[in-house]
Amino acid sequence: MLEVENLSKRFGGLTAVRDISLSLAEGEILGLIGPNGAGKTTFFNCVAGAMAPSAGRVRIDGRDVTGQKAHKLCRAGIGRTYQIVKPFAGLTVRDNVMVGALNRAESLAEARRFTEEALEITGLAPIGDDLASSLPLPRRKRLEVARALATRPKVLLLDEVMAGLNPSEVDRAIVLIRAIRDSGISVLIIEHLMRVIMAVSDRIVVMHHGDKLAEGKPAEVMADPRVVKAYLGEGFNA
């Protein structure tokens, strides 16, 4: 579904992402973790077209989309959320989602249907007419997901959509992510909450200082001494 090959991103002398390759199968959930500053969000930005990669290839469904603009990538099937949420504050929740829904809808009527579906799945339907500016952070995060879902992506990139949620909200979010996967969408998720990553991921990729440190099943990766060292520093033994 999504293939990333040797992707690098340099800012002047700083290499934020170095030679990362990964692939995502249809209906798979891949967790992307790493300490702060590991380059996870930069990696997302390169894949979703918010910035052009310095080197490497991004393919979706076998089609090379490297370096294309964000709106083209969205049309190609990449949906994304922002870690720092970007709601259209002056619009209602419903109209926020409508903007995304128009990405693939042939008509306004169809877009309205996509919108209601996305609001339903994310549980935002009851507050559809509220202004986005009136929402507290957890709901803004959910709005990010609803908008991205409404674009009808093949691959959904979720960037820390659970930060700031309380435990019961996290449980609901986990259910939501599984439901998204079950609807046939592949999910690439950045998350600091280990409980979430362990619960939803089929595989995990660990980034550290821009490099890919480890990749594998959640339990394997967590047992990897290099990963433990990256998170906890020298002197700890798993």
Next chain:
Amino acid sequence: MGRTVDRFAALSLLLLVLPLFAPLFISDSYTLHFIWKILFWAALASAWNLAGGYAGQFSLGHAAFFGIGAYTSVLLYLKLGISPWIGMLVGGALAAGFALLIGALTLRLRGAFFALATIAFAEVLRIAVVNMRDLTGGAEGLSIPFAPGLGNMMFSGRAGSVVLVAALLLAIAVVTLIVERSRLGYALAALKEDEEAAEALGVDTIRVKLISIALSAFVSALGGTAYAFYILLIEPSTVLSIGMSVEMALMAIIGGMGTVLGPAIGALLIVPLSEYLRAEFAGSFQGLYLLVYGAILILMVMFMPNGLMSVVRDPRGTLRRLTLRRRTERGRKGDA
């Protein structure tokens, strides 16, 4: 978008249809001229609103589009005898082309920098028109011999011209309503709020920006033709002036950017005010109206950033915001 909004849109249109019938009830020449002025500015502010209000493209160079409309139709009429009805469409097309050029060159500029760039383009055009004396009549401008007739867009009474600008205003409002409800409307609203997020949701922001400014330029140019064939004199120091651009923006801001009725409300307030100030203080305090404009603008931006329309749409909310603001300010002083 919502059902209440649709009812509001119907009401707006109804209000904007009324001026078409003004000449049936009013025959006094001065009053008709006054009404013409209000309608004219309402139309221009509405034209500006399509790019400045809906897309957040804060242009202060719209006089360029207005001027292109005026000069194109006048030149076609004077030199080739082409009817202004055709000339206005040619002028509109040229203005839209010029807008695409400006738009393409200023795509990366945001906020104040975009505004400054548009001023520069409009000034370049004004200076060019002043210097192309053979074609444009230079600084003295071009005057149109009065030859009444529907085909010439000139009317022996003022009623014809009033109906014409009323129709133009209505047409722009209809275009605005259609845009608001279309795919483009959602894209514009998204673009205005957050460009990056709009891109990520599949909005081609560059294309949307260009469409909005070209559309806005086209209808501004129609206003230019209507002006030229009513006033019968166009000169660069008025039709291509910064003042022209600023007033278009000002009325839309005061009335309420990004709303159908806002610019018309702005014109309804500002035109009588400026007429009064200019007449009252013509001798002693020339230019006082500019000071008053400035003061109104500052007050509006501080207390009613969404314009007078916010009061019409949500009176209680506005009141709450005003009082809340005062309370928090008092609170802050108390803390200090």
